[in-house]
Structure formats: C-alpha cells, structure tokens
Amino acid sequence: MGNKQILVAGILDTKGEEIKFLADRVRAAGGNAVILELSVGHEVGWADISLSEVVSRAGKKKEEIFALDRNSASDLIAAGAIKLVDELRTAGKVDGVIAYGGSMGASIATRIMQSLPIGVPKIMLTTMASGDVGPYVGTRDICMMYPIAEAGLNKVTREILNNAAGAVVGMASAPAMEGVAEKPLIGCMMFGVTTPCVLRASSIMEKAGYDVMINHAVGSGGRSMEELIRDGYITGMLDITTHEIADEMLGGVLGAGPDRMTAAGELGIPQVIAPGGLDLINFGPKNTVPERLLKETDQPGRNLYEHNPTVTCIGVSMEEGYMIGEHMAEKLNAARGPSVLCVPMQGWGACDLAEPDIELGWAGPGSGPVWTADVDNPKWSRRSVQYVKALQAKIDPNKDNLEVILVDKHMNDPVFADFMAELLLEMLNGTWTKGNKSDLPYVIPF
Amino acid sequence: MGNKQILVAGILDTKGEEIKFLADRVRAAGGNAVILELSVGHEVGWADISLSEVVSRAGKKKEEIFALDRNSASDLIAAGAIKLVDELRTAGKVDGVIAYGGSMGASIATRIMQSLPIGVPKIMLTTMASGDVGPYVGTRDICMMYPIAEAGLNKVTREILNNAAGAVVGMASAPAMEGVAEKPLIGCMMFGVTTPCVLRASSIMEKAGYDVMINHAVGSGGRSMEELIRDGYITGMLDITTHEIADEMLGGVLGAGPDRMTAAGELGIPQVIAPGGLDLINFGPKNTVPERLLKETDQPGRNLYEHNPTVTCIGVSMEEGYMIGEHMAEKLNAARGPSVLCVPMQGWGACDLAEPDIELGWAGPGSGPVWTADVDNPKWSRRSVQYVKALQAKIDPNKDNLEVILVDKHMNDPVFADFMAELLLEMLNGTWTKGNKSDLPYVIPF
Missing domain, CATH: 3.40.50.12030 (Uncharacterised protein family UPF0261, NC domain)
Structure with a gap:
C-alpha cells in the first residue's frame, strides 16, 4: 500500500522551521510528508503545495490575499485549502493531516480538518489546546495537542513534535478491523x-x-x-x-x-x-x-x-x-x-x-x-x-x-x-x- | 526493544466494552495493552491492574472507595493511580497512556497524565474534548480527542478508537531523533x-x-x-x-x-x-x-x-x-x-x-x-x-x-x-x- 500520505500544514512564513521539522519527523516515522502552505503574510517558495495553488481554488491570487486584513485572508485560504484537500482526498492522496500553529494557524487548519470525513487522522498542535477548543474541534474527531511552547524548536518542542508525527503516521497505519460485524x-x-x-x-x-x-x-x-x-x-x-x-x-x-x-x-x-x-x-x-x-x-x-x-x-x-x-x-x-x-x-x-x-x-x-x-x-x-x-x-x-x-x-x-x-x-x-x-x-x- | 507497554485506562464499570475494544486495537497496532481500572462504582474483575491495587497506593480498600461520594472517590483513585503509574514508569513499564471516559473518567485519567513527564505519549478520548479542556490538559503534552459519541461501540466510534490506538502506539514507537544537536x-x-x-x-x-x-x-x-x-x-x-x-x-x-x-x-x-x-x-x-x-x-x-x-x-x-x-x-x-x-x-x-x-x-x-x-x-x-x-x-x-x-x-x-x-x-x-x-x-x- 506504500507510504501513507500525510499533509503537514501551517503558516509557513512564521512557523516554517517548526513545520519543516514536523515533516522530517513524519518521514522518519515512515510517512510521506506533503507540506501544505497556509501563509497569511508571504509565500515562502519551498512548500510542496504553495499558497498560490491553495488560493487558486478560491479564485484568488496570492497578491490579493496578502493585501487583505488577516481575518479575511484566512477565510479565503481556508476555503481554498478545503477544496484542494478534498480534491487530493478524492484522488486517494490524503491519509492524514497534521498542523502546527497559533490561534490563526489553528483556525485555518482545523477548518480544513472539520471538512474531512470521520476516520481521516487529524492532529492539531497549538498552544490554544489548553483552553476552550470547541470552535476548533466542532463535531469532528480532531486530536488537539498542547505543544507547551508558543514558538521555537528545542528539546521540549522537538520531543512533542516527534511524538505528534509518530501519532499521525500511527493513526494512518492503524490496522483495518477484521472480524467486527458492522450492524446498522x-x-x-x-x-x-x-x-x-x-x-x-x-x-x-x-x-x-x-x-x-x-x-x-x-x-x-x-x-x-x-x-x-x-x-x-x-x-x-x-x-x-x-x-x-x-x-x-x-x-x-x-x-x-x-x-x-x-x-x-x-x-x-x-x-x-x-x-x-x-x-x-x-x-x-x-x-x-x-x-x-x-x-x-x-x-x-x-x-x-x-x-x-x-x-x-x-x-x-x-x-x-x-x-x-x-x-x-x-x-x-x-x-x-x-x-x-x-x-x-x-x-x-x-x-x-x-x-x-x-x-x-x-x-x-x-x-x-x-x-x-x-x-x-x-x-x-x-x-x-x-x-x-x-x-x-x-x-x-x-x-x-x-x-x-x-x-x-x-x-x-x-x-x-x-x-x-x-x-x-x-x-x-x-x-x-x-x-x-x-x-x-x-x-x-x- | 519489544512491544511498547501502553496503559489503557478507564472507568471499567461503565465504559468496560469501550476500554476492552481500545485495548484490542492497541494490541492489533503492535502495542502491549495493560488495562488499568479506574472504576468508581464497583470492581469488574477482569482488569490487568485492578482498582484494589490502584487504591492500595492511597492506603485504601475498594470498599472504602465505593462508600464515598463520587468526587471524593475519584480523588483517591487518582492519587493511587498516580503513585502506581509512577512506580511502573520508573520500572520502564510505561511507554504510553490512553484513556476513554466521560467527564469523571477524563478528570481522573488526565490527572494521571499530567503527572507524567513531557514526551510520554498521552491520549484522552472524551466528549469533553470539544469544549474547555484547560483543566484536563493543564500544562502537559496531552492529546485530547473527541470521540463524538458519549457511549456505545459502533462503526463511528470503532473507527475513532482504532485511530486513537494507532496514534498512541505510533507515538510510543516514534523514531529517536538522531543528528539533532541539543543545545542548552x-x-x-x-x-x-x-x-x-x-x-x-x-x-x-x-x-x-x-x-x-x-x-x-x-x-x-x-x-x-x-x-x-x-x-x-x-x-x-x-x-x-x-x-x-x-x-x-x-x-x-x-x-x-x-x-x-x-x-x-x-x-x-x-x-x-x-x-x-x-x-x-x-x-x-x-x-x-x-x-x-x-x-x-x-x-x-x-x-x-x-x-x-x-x-x-x-x-x-x-x-x-x-x-x-x-x-x-x-x-x-x-x-x-x-x-x-x-x-x-x-x-x-x-x-x-x-x-x-x-x-x-x-x-x-x-x-x-x-x-x-x-x-x-x-x-x-x-x-x-x-x-x-x-x-x-x-x-x-x-x-x-x-x-x-x-x-x-x-x-x-x-x-x-x-x-x-x-x-x-x-x-x-x-x-x-x-x-x-x-x-x-x-x-x-x-
């Protein structure tokens, strides 16, 4: 069945190093990491799926997005990403999604996660995860994980991000349930x-x-x-x-x-x-x-x-x-x-x-x-x-x-x-x- | 290094079937599931670590616990479990903890999780996870996962519990980080x-x-x-x-x-x-x-x-x-x-x-x-x-x-x-x- 395709998403222009590290650890755990850009400020140029491609699904160019206030920009980025991720999933290219971000990153990434069917692995790392996460989780099987730090790669955050990468690959690889009779x-x-x-x-x-x-x-x-x-x-x-x-x-x-x-x-x-x-x-x-x-x-x-x-x-x-x-x-x-x-x-x-x-x-x-x-x-x-x-x-x-x-x-x-x-x-x-x-x-x- | 030891914890007298299923799926994912009983009403008799053993660490017998109101009982169960899990961890027998519960189960299980060092995998499945989880997470790297259903094993909850089992085993098996120079x-x-x-x-x-x-x-x-x-x-x-x-x-x-x-x-x-x-x-x-x-x-x-x-x-x-x-x-x-x-x-x-x-x-x-x-x-x-x-x-x-x-x-x-x-x-x-x-x-x- 090959390596599991894991989307690794985030606002790369402010959390780029953390997302790169997360993608590395997804690969180390045996997954195939695909970096999805949700940047609100500028495009970084090294994402597997660039912001331009994301917002094209909302009929926009990146310049139009960056000219908007952050809230309006984030709405369009989320809308574009939801469409794009749905296309990928329909093509069998999404076995899981993991993201790292502050309140803005969590808001965009969990809107994508909420659009995915139950059972698709979804992990959101954010310091917002030790408070009211109702708006982020909604009614979906989203894992919210508290990374302790607001920013920075260090021995604490590396350990937590490494665990999270192991978790999303582990979820995507969870063995199929055999012998369970599904009833109506x-x-x-x-x-x-x-x-x-x-x-x-x-x-x-x-x-x-x-x-x-x-x-x-x-x-x-x-x-x-x-x-x-x-x-x-x-x-x-x-x-x-x-x-x-x-x-x-x-x-x-x-x-x-x-x-x-x-x-x-x-x-x-x-x-x-x-x-x-x-x-x-x-x-x-x-x-x-x-x-x-x-x-x-x-x-x-x-x-x-x-x-x-x-x-x-x-x-x-x-x-x-x-x-x-x-x-x-x-x-x-x-x-x-x-x-x-x-x-x-x-x-x-x-x-x-x-x-x-x-x-x-x-x-x-x-x-x-x-x-x-x-x-x-x-x-x-x-x-x-x-x-x-x-x-x-x-x-x-x-x-x-x-x-x-x-x-x-x-x-x-x-x-x-x-x-x-x-x-x-x-x-x-x-x-x-x-x-x-x-x-x-x-x-x-x- | 052998199979990872995963504690599977819960209030077995009300969530027994769900916990058994979770333990089965941990085993299917390659972990060694150890069922830890946190029952507040009566002891079920089939746990790997019984409530009697848990509360013995708080100097109590199960009869004393069951005679208390639920809040006092839960405090003593949590205190006993924290000691017992610390003993197990010191002996190298805890590679991860996963639990499923309502508000009471989440309250007891996350107190155990909060007592564990950063980096030990911790997953809490609870319908409380789509609201204010601050008291459950505190300052620890706990994954809160929303299982949608309050109770019942069915095609929705089985899929989510199977994912969660894969996640905790995946976290426990996350490859060690080599080549990362740790700095002060x-x-x-x-x-x-x-x-x-x-x-x-x-x-x-x-x-x-x-x-x-x-x-x-x-x-x-x-x-x-x-x-x-x-x-x-x-x-x-x-x-x-x-x-x-x-x-x-x-x-x-x-x-x-x-x-x-x-x-x-x-x-x-x-x-x-x-x-x-x-x-x-x-x-x-x-x-x-x-x-x-x-x-x-x-x-x-x-x-x-x-x-x-x-x-x-x-x-x-x-x-x-x-x-x-x-x-x-x-x-x-x-x-x-x-x-x-x-x-x-x-x-x-x-x-x-x-x-x-x-x-x-x-x-x-x-x-x-x-x-x-x-x-x-x-x-x-x-x-x-x-x-x-x-x-x-x-x-x-x-x-x-x-x-x-x-x-x-x-x-x-x-x-x-x-x-x-x-x-x-x-x-x-x-x-x-x-x-x-x-x-x-x-x-x-x-």
Whole structure:
C-alpha cells in the first residue's frame, strides 16, 4: 500500500522551521510528508503545495490575499485549502493531516480538518489546546495537542513534535478491523434527565441487532448527530432528548443550531422523537442566568434548579412550551420518512414529575423542580398540555408518515422506553402504520 | 526493544466494552495493552491492574472507595493511580497512556497524565474534548480527542478508537531523533505587547548557541515555564514578560498562580527579568470587566483598551504599580542565582509609551492607551517610577547576586533587548558582576 500520505500544514512564513521539522519527523516515522502552505503574510517558495495553488481554488491570487486584513485572508485560504484537500482526498492522496500553529494557524487548519470525513487522522498542535477548543474541534474527531511552547524548536518542542508525527503516521497505519460485524446504526440523544429511558430503549435496539450511537445532547452532540445522519451513518433515529431545541430558541447555552431535528426528516430516515429535557433551559453557573429569567421564577414551572456549581437550569414557561410545540410541528411536517412524536404527558425528564420516584430519576423531597400540574388533569404536566395544544393546531393531519402519540406515562417509565423502541423497530421492519398503537391502554387520543 | 507497554485506562464499570475494544486495537497496532481500572462504582474483575491495587497506593480498600461520594472517590483513585503509574514508569513499564471516559473518567485519567513527564505519549478520548479542556490538559503534552459519541461501540466510534490506538502506539514507537544537536535551553516569556523585544533578545541567544523556549504569557504558559525550570529543562531565564503577576494579583484572567517567578530563583538559575506587560490587567470581552474597574477609568493610567472583541485590558493604577514592585522584590530577594531586574523607564510594552512609534508597537494616534507620564520626568512612565520606589524600599541591597537596573529606554527599543540578552550571556559565561553595567549612558542609578 506504500507510504501513507500525510499533509503537514501551517503558516509557513512564521512557523516554517517548526513545520519543516514536523515533516522530517513524519518521514522518519515512515510517512510521506506533503507540506501544505497556509501563509497569511508571504509565500515562502519551498512548500510542496504553495499558497498560490491553495488560493487558486478560491479564485484568488496570492497578491490579493496578502493585501487583505488577516481575518479575511484566512477565510479565503481556508476555503481554498478545503477544496484542494478534498480534491487530493478524492484522488486517494490524503491519509492524514497534521498542523502546527497559533490561534490563526489553528483556525485555518482545523477548518480544513472539520471538512474531512470521520476516520481521516487529524492532529492539531497549538498552544490554544489548553483552553476552550470547541470552535476548533466542532463535531469532528480532531486530536488537539498542547505543544507547551508558543514558538521555537528545542528539546521540549522537538520531543512533542516527534511524538505528534509518530501519532499521525500511527493513526494512518492503524490496522483495518477484521472480524467486527458492522450492524446498522441507530442514533440516539441522551441527557442526564432522560438517561433511564435512553439506556433502556437503546438496549432493546441492541438486542434486536442494531448498534446504537448515543450522543450527549449538549449542543456539539446534536450538531454531530445531524451531520452523521447527512453523512449516511444512521439507519434510524431515537431522538428521545430534543432539549437542545429549547436552549436554541430560548437563549440557553446548549443549543445545537437551527438545523437540529431536520436531517432525518429531509433524508426520510425513520425517526421516533420525544420532548426529552424540553422542560429545562440550561445555563452555566447561577450568575450567568439572565436577569429577566431570574425575575420570573415565581411563574408556573419557571423554577430555578442548581444542578451543580457549573450547571443551572430554569424551567420552560407555559407560553414557551406552546412555542416549542409550534416549532417542532413545523419541522415534523417537513419530514419525508416515518416520523412519530411521542409525548409522555406525566413529565419530560427527571426534573419534571409530580412526586418523588427514584426510578424515574427524582429522589425528592417534593415534586420535580420544574413540575407544574395541569389544572384539568393534575396527573399531566401543564407544560405538556400547552405543547400538545400547539401540536394540535400545527401538525399536518393528512400526512400518513407522520403521527403524534400522547402517552399517559412519565418519560423515564420503562413502558415509555419500550413503546418508543418498538415503534422504531416496526418502522425499520416496514410494519408500522399511522394509528396502529391507538388501542393501547396508555395511549391518549391526539 | 519489544512491544511498547501502553496503559489503557478507564472507568471499567461503565465504559468496560469501550476500554476492552481500545485495548484490542492497541494490541492489533503492535502495542502491549495493560488495562488499568479506574472504576468508581464497583470492581469488574477482569482488569490487568485492578482498582484494589490502584487504591492500595492511597492506603485504601475498594470498599472504602465505593462508600464515598463520587468526587471524593475519584480523588483517591487518582492519587493511587498516580503513585502506581509512577512506580511502573520508573520500572520502564510505561511507554504510553490512553484513556476513554466521560467527564469523571477524563478528570481522573488526565490527572494521571499530567503527572507524567513531557514526551510520554498521552491520549484522552472524551466528549469533553470539544469544549474547555484547560483543566484536563493543564500544562502537559496531552492529546485530547473527541470521540463524538458519549457511549456505545459502533462503526463511528470503532473507527475513532482504532485511530486513537494507532496514534498512541505510533507515538510510543516514534523514531529517536538522531543528528539533532541539543543545545542548552533558554526560557522566555512573550506576549503581544513585548513581541519585538522578545524576538530580538531570543534571536541573540540563538546566535550565541542556545535554543530558546518561548512560552505565551497567558497563564498556562507561565505555569508550564515554572514547571520546565523545576524539571531541569532550563539553563537560563529571559523573563521579559511578567504580566501574569499583575493578573494574578489584581483579578485579571491570565494569572499563572502564586508561584510565578519563583522556580529559577529557588534553583539558582540565572535570570534576567523585566516588567513586560505589567502595565495591563487582562480580561475577556468588555462585559466581563469588573464594574469597580470600569468606574476608575478616569484615574491616571487606569484606561480601558479593547484589544479585540474577546480581549479587554485595563491599565494598572499607580498604587498597584507600587504593590507589584513590593511583590516582585520579595520574590527577587529569595533568589539564589544571578538575578537582574531590568526596568525600562520609558514604558513596559506596546500600550505604554508616550508617543506613537510603530517600531515600538504603537501606531497611535496619541500616546499608548495606558501611558501616564511621570510628573517630575515626563519622559518616564509614572507607573514605572512608582514601581521603582517600591523596589528601592524592599530590594535587599546586600545580595551580590541581585541587582535592579533602571534603563532609560522603552521595552521594545532594540537597545533594551540587546542589553538583557548580553546580561544573560554574561551570567551564563560567569562574567557578570553586580554593577558592571553602571557606566552605560542609558543606565540610571537605582
């Protein structure tokens, strides 16, 4: 199979010596190093792939790039490099990417890495790697490595760069997995408040012959799930924990962008959905909760719950519950494949239940911190009733692939988990039809 | 040399299948996987190194650990594992460490990794890796890798774990560097406002036959420099940029802990120091600057400077300048090796100068944003004069290894960089004596 082709990328006009050394060590480790220039100031002339070639893919000449401010220049360099690296990869010439840089170099290089499929080795060496790397990593399998020094080749940095070179060649040479039976993959979203439900439902899927990918519904998890669906990894969705939608709409910190809960619908992939965690808006430490919300904690369901010193939750109000219902109805109406939204009327997670029940996730004392009983039917959540009113007003009743099922259970009741898993299995087996669960004793007419 | 010994660590009672798979892939890549148990809930019985053995190093039995709350348990597991891994490493049985975990697993495993020397391969797989990883990485060469999924083995996670296994074996097998002449290493601290000075002084050191390690003075940089000194990497310090001390004392965000500027003194390593950047306290976006400071921006030198949307600086007040002088004098008095503090009286960085001068780092218009002229000698910074008063009151005049030199230049004047580099070279050559620069025209009597 020959030597592995490793792209060694960086801003050569300021980090040239470091990149040259890194390329040498990639070669020493048995890789074929190809130096990719991302220079923002001037072209060095010794790169394997020059900046001129990179920016030609963005329709620019190097002089045009160097005349721009650094941020605009870096955007065009990244855009050109993404195209060029995609061409190389399609031609079988990219077995891995490694880069070294400061904040600017890391910003350009990780945009290239984020554009590459999962599994292509990606290592970013940067002093930014001992801080918030969220923007650099995004939702991709990027290795961030802290080289300690900002600049300079010496016995510390040489040792670290040598290790990194060994790592990228080692990743590119990792033996193929034989004897691992690949099963079709179910996507599933989890959060603390829905854990009992998710673990039970996913274990049913596993017993039925599927693998399950459980993402953490903290923003990056939802984003990467939507990407995995679009990249063709996912056969069916158990979208139990949709609370990222509340954070996105209401200013919480765990939003996953406006496109959450759209990919499966667009691609026609079977999906069973629940309002897991939509009773909560999530913030960091208590002093980061907006003043406006703190003033409303006397309103029904608008309670504050300090989960721990770094996570503070505020209950979703009744009006917001209605708004979320409208928003989700719109996304569901656009779905092209089998889609069922299951609404557990007795509460949407461990913070949202009428009485303490350790099995359902709330030890008490008293009701869950954001629970509010419905006036007409106090066994049901008032927020859930508002949400259902919005669904009744907005869901397209004429679509045979789309159903809303109200279930007279709590989210974490085992019956609810079993119900959702069974629905998804029927969809995958082709035996599900709209309304085929209506006779079950705990199903409430929508 | 035999197969590389790779510790594969994790909380086996919740991530057992993932860790087993990771160990299999380490073996497939040619490593010798040794599974290290960090379980917090119960012992699984199949680890190569059991939790009982781990916590025995902390003087505990597993039953005692499992009876504790998870945070206390994890502290003891980490403490035991650090001792045990150190024993193994001393016996030549650790060529690399890889771990997979959630936030708890990452917290325990990276504490072990942080205890290992630079150069020992360290890879942490965790969904926490697409966020603020500062606490996990600290000041060490740890690779943080985002496995996308919170849990579950499937075609996505298997591919990523297989890559990670290849990476750790590849790092452990990275060829030794031959033909690289190791030179003695000079430590140097840099920040935007002192860049011209640092680059010039360090290039002089390089020409004189030294390697230079330039760390970014943003907290982690200063901490890791102090560690590198204590670990024996550093031959001499060009501690030009000490501003982390201001942030530590005055509530800025780039503090490096109370031990900054102590290691070289304690170990008797030659050090040339300057007050680079001590004119500024650093914060994040403008809305994160404490109200108290915003109210004082009409005071001399207390100006606000928005460097960019994510970095806001406030000038150090005259009183604070005096306090910083006292603090540094105390640390200097304790130094055991040749130590010179050079004070550039015309300003301490690119934001602190009387008139625009692009070579010194400030394009104008007007004086630097935190500049305040001394009343008696308007060419000098008033803050610097206050600082010197504190030094005059506190510096021990009887120590032959310790000198304060006032220089009638700006920090970024090439003469100042040359002066400091020459001082350090004389110290390293053994030709420096206290007072031997007093006759230079730009040296002011202290």
